[in-house]
Amino acid sequence: MNSLNFLKSNKQNFYYFLYLGLFLFSISIIDVAINAFLKINITSFLPGILGIFLPLILGFVGLNFIRTEYSGIKSLDIINKNINTNNFNAILTLLIIFAIIKATPPSLSWMIFDANISGDTKEACTGTGACWTYVKVWFRRFMYGMYPNDLHWRINLAFILVIALGFFGFFLKDNLKKYLALYYVIIYPIIAFLVIYYLISGGAFGLVWVETGAWGGLSLTFIVSFFCLIFCFPLGMVLALGRRSNLPMIRYISIGYIEFWRGVPLITVLFMSSVMFPMFLPEDFFMDKLVRVIIAITLFEGAYCAEVIRGGLQALPRGQYDAAKSLGMGYWKMHIFVILPQALKLVIPGICNTFLALVKDTPLIFVVGLAELAGMLALAKTNPKWLGFAMEGYIFAAIIFWIICYAMSKYSYNLEAKYKTER
Amino acid sequence: MNNKIKKILPQIITVLFVLGIFGFFTFNAQINMDNRGIDFGFGFLTQESSFDVQFSLIEYSGSHSYARAYLVGLLNTLLVSFISIIFCTILGVIFGVARLSSNYLIRNSAAWYVEFFRNIPLLLQIFFWYYAALRALPVPEKAGPWFGVTYMTIKGYYIPSFIWTNLDIFLYSILAVVVSIIIISTYAKKLQENEGKQIPVFFIALGLIFVLPALTFFIGGVSLDFGIPVLKQLSKTSYVFEGGIGLPPELIALVLALSLYTSTFVAECVRAGIQGIGKGQKEAAASVGLTPNQILKLVVMPQALRIIIPPTTNQYLNLTKNSSLAAAIAYPDLVLVFAGTALMQTGKAIEIVSITMLTYLSISLAIAAIMNWYNKKIEIKEK
Numbered sequence: 001m002n003s004l005n006f007l008k009s010n011k012q013n014f015y016y017f018l019y020l021g022l023f024l025f026s027i028s029i030i031d032v033a034i035n036a037f038l039k040i041n042i043t044s045f046l047p048g049i050l051g052i053f054l055p056l057i058l059g060f061v062g063l064n065f066i067r068t069e070y071s072g073i074k075s076l077d078i079i080n081k082n083i084n085t086n087n088f089n090a091i092l093t094l095l096i097i098f099a100i101i102k103a104t105p106p107s108l109s110w111m112i113f114d115a116n117i118s119g120d121t122k123e124a125c126t127g128t129g130a131c132w133t134y135v136k137v138w139f140r141r142f143m144y145g146m147y148p149n150d151l152h153w154r155i156n157l158a159f160i161l162v163i164a165l166g167f168f169g170f171f172l173k174d175n176l177k178k179y180l181a182l183y184y185v186i187i188y189p190i191i192a193f194l195v196i197y198y199l200i201s202g203g204a205f206g207l208v209w210v211e212t213g214a215w216g217g218l219s220l221t222f223i224v225s226f227f228c229l230i231f232c233f234p235l236g237m238v239l240a241l242g243r244r245s246n247l248p249m250i251r252y253i254s255i256g257y258i259e260f261w262r263g264v265p266l267i268t269v270l271f272m273s274s275v276m277f278p279m280f281l282p283e284d285f286f287m288d289k290l291v292r293v294i295i296a297i298t299l300f301e302g303a304y305c306a307e308v309i310r311g312g313l314q315a316l317p318r319g320q321y322d323a324a325k326s327l328g329m330g331y332w333k334m335h336i337f338v339i340l341p342q343a344l345k346l347v348i349p350g351i352c353n354t355f356l357a358l359v360k361d362t363p364l365i366f367v368v369g370l371a372e373l374a375g376m377l378a379l380a381k382t383n384p385k386w387l388g389f390a391m392e393g394y395i396f397a398a399i400i401f402w403i404i405c406y407a408m409s410k411y412s413y414n415l416e417a418k419y420k421t422e423r
Numbered sequence: 424m425n426n427k428i429k430k431i432l433p434q435i436i437t438v439l440f441v442l443g444i445f446g447f448f449t450f451n452a453q454i455n456m457d458n459r460g461i462d463f464g465f466g467f468l469t470q471e472s473s474f475d476v477q478f479s480l481i482e483y484s485g486s487h488s489y490a491r492a493y494l495v496g497l498l499n500t501l502l503v504s505f506i507s508i509i510f511c512t513i514l515g516v517i518f519g520v521a522r523l524s525s526n527y528l529i530r531n532s533a534a535w536y537v538e539f540f541r542n543i544p545l546l547l548q549i550f551f552w553y554y555a556a557l558r559a560l561p562v563p564e565k566a567g568p569w570f571g572v573t574y575m576t577i578k579g580y581y582i583p584s585f586i587w588t589n590l591d592i593f594l595y596s597i598l599a600v601v602v603s604i605i606i607i608s609t610y611a612k613k614l615q616e617n618e619g620k621q622i623p624v625f626f627i628a629l630g631l632i633f634v635l636p637a638l639t640f641f642i643g644g645v646s647l648d649f650g651i652p653v654l655k656q657l658s659k660t661s662y663v664f665e666g667g668i669g670l671p672p673e674l675i676a677l678v679l680a681l682s683l684y685t686s687t688f689v690a691e692c693v694r695a696g697i698q699g700i701g702k703g704q705k706e707a708a709a710s711v712g713l714t715p716n717q718i719l720k721l722v723v724m725p726q727a728l729r730i731i732i733p734p735t736t737n738q739y740l741n742l743t744k745n746s747s748l749a750a751a752i753a754y755p756d757l758v759l760v761f762a763g764t765a766l767m768q769t770g771k772a773i774e775i776v777s778i779t780m781l782t783y784l785s786i787s788l789a790i791a792a793i794m795n796w797y798n799k800k801i802e803i804k805e806k
Binding site for chain 2: 082083085089092093096097246247248249250253259260262263264265266267268269271272275276278279280281282283359360361362363364366367374377378381390391394395397398401402405406409
């Protein structure tokens with residue numbers, strides 16, 4: 001590649017090269033942009049293959065001209081250092097810029113300029129772009145499933161209450177802070193369960209009973225993943241302690257449990273919950289499908305949770321155990337007052353990741369017939385009045401899930417970074 | 424004495440508790456099955472299955488047994504996992520390396536790729552490819568050829584089939600190549616260690632790979648024909664491709680979704696592995712006079728692979744387990760064929776779900792065991 005550097009600037013003609021290089025580079029970009037945005041091919045007079053590669057060649061020569069070790073011009077040095085270090089990088093840079101320019105107009109016009117959002121029926125969608133009317137009309141179904149429209153405030157209120165209760169711990173007085181772990185591990189799950197149960201399913205306090213079959217949409221995703229998280233946490237804690245226990249039988253049982261659930265796919269667990277659970281229960285004992293699914297996912301996710309917590313337990317220095325023992329603490333005292341409070345703090349990012357995985361796994365409950373977001377999409381897609389808008393629905397769902405999951409992963413990443421520096 | 428009780432009592436309680444749960448379940452299952460007139464047993468495996476599977480690697484029809492249906496499903500699962508693992512490795516390595524590029528645009532595009540595909544649930548991605556993206560493809564009669572001989576249509580991707588004569592001789596030659604490359608590389612290593620001489624193993628191997636199999640074509644009487652897919656009219660409006668191999672759209676959607684999704688995790692493993700090598704290692708290697716290529720081959724890669732391989736294998740395992748999502752778009756994998764159709768027909772819920780779970784479990788445990796053995800082997804032994 002060195003032979004390509006035959007034309008190199010020196011101190012005398014540096015500015016000629018700089019201007020020529022920038023000129024060529026901007027011409028290549030403008031050519032591609034005009035081609036993409038206005039659909040005018042200004043290089044059509046050239047023979048086929050050359051017309052395609054011309055912007056690439058021009059841009060490459062341009063970038064080659066402006067490449068210097070050090071110029072003293074700040075912006076030029078930044079460009080050279082970041083996207084123009086050598087010929088190979090220059091080509092990759094050009095290809096990426098071209099790809100972005102080329103992809104922008106069609107996606108923009110599909111998503112925004114040619115799209116429709118007004119109206120309430122399929123006929124309102126006259127443009128060639130996306131039909132957001134479909135998403136608009138079905139929005140409530142996607143969020144709340146078949147839950148009666150005039151009762152949606154109950155779901156909203158329940159979520160607001162649960163989130164508010166979650167933040168409650170931050171505002172506790174200092175002399176109550178020592179009960180924080182107790183609050184989050186035991187009291188909070190129980191209160192949250194009662195809130196969701198009585199508000200969403202009703203049947204008491206003058207609220208109308210809504211059966212779980214009507215639950216659905218994104219809110220069901222949250223309900224299922226939230227319950228599974230708060231239930232799998234204690235389970236995981238017990239299993240993690242069991243796996244690190246000195247007593248062989250307890251250790252083997254914990255290992256067996258953890259490895260079993262980690263070795264099977266979630267979908268078979270869900271199948272198990274829908275066809276095998278009823279067989280294992282007493283004859284006239286009826287268990288709601290949603291409850292069975294939540295139990296199955298909890299059992300499954302508990303194994304993953306256990307491994308995360310075990311990581312936290314292992315990360316604690318041995319001195320902590322020795323110090324606690326030398327004070328004469330027994331097994332339970334040592335764990336409750338010394339080990340777990342420290343270990344649980346360490347595993348918060350890991351738990352956050354588990355919850356993230358849980359949210360991403362929840363759409364699977366669709367295969368056993370629970371209509372959360374993916375299920376509602378499948379339902380809407382096959383509705384005879386709204387055929388042919390699968391793309392819009394899936395893009396909508398993807399955007400929603402992406403925002404949730406991305407925010408969560410960034411949060412857990414920040415926590416991790418924070419704890420790393422604190423220790 | 425007191426200490427002994429403290430140790431044994433919790434264990435006895437736990438064991439009794441576990442046994443109690445199992446006993447309770449078995450007892451209930453016994454009663455429930457008696458009531459419904461189902462008996463427990465694996466005899467159904469040899470019975471005639473009498474259902475059809477759309478896509479199968481081995482010969483299969485309704486007259487075959489349930490055991491054969493299980494095998495069909497298992498092979499389909501392994502097929503989709505195998506193809507996806509290849510693609511996700513290629514993509515993962517490319518994007519993992521790209522995330523460490525000095526080029527701002529490349530680094531950030533790779534980062535966005537990873538963040539994008541990692542944060543969308545896999546099931547949605549599968550649905551997107553299957554119900555939205557692949558449905559936009561042309562019908563067979565309007566499909567133009569890709570690369571001249573393959574056709575991407577709404578009914579699947581049609582590629583030429585291979586028609587071999589004397590395939591066994593060709594396979595023997597491949598085997599011979601593999602064996603001779605192993606012998607040569609061991610010899611080269613010995614030579615290097617004893618006398619310090621180097622021989623160009625890579626080029627010899629490359630030559631062998633091309634020359635020996637090519638020889639079988641000229642001397643061994645091996646020949647290869649292609650069955651090219653041809654458009655055929657069935658009735659006035661229905662067309663199909665015949666000849667060649669048709670990959671069903673379910674398979675394509677699954678492979679796309681699985682490999683894009685898993686490649687983001689592989690990319691992170693690769694990145695972590697390369698970042699895990701200290702700068703000092705490279706500088707030390709350079710100061711002994713190794714060339715950049717040698718540094719990469721002899722110093723960086725062996726150490727980076729040690730970090731990369733275990734978590735990557737874990738991702739492969741996840742991919743294999745995730746391939747069970749195939750059931751959601753009716754690709755006939757193990758879950759759909761066996762835990763779906765066969766279960767519907769026989770009603771043997773406990774047996775079939777157990778077999779399915781045990782299959783996945785044994786794949787996982789086998790790979791985990793191999794991984795543990797490998798980790799022990801490559802462990803840095805400190806003296």
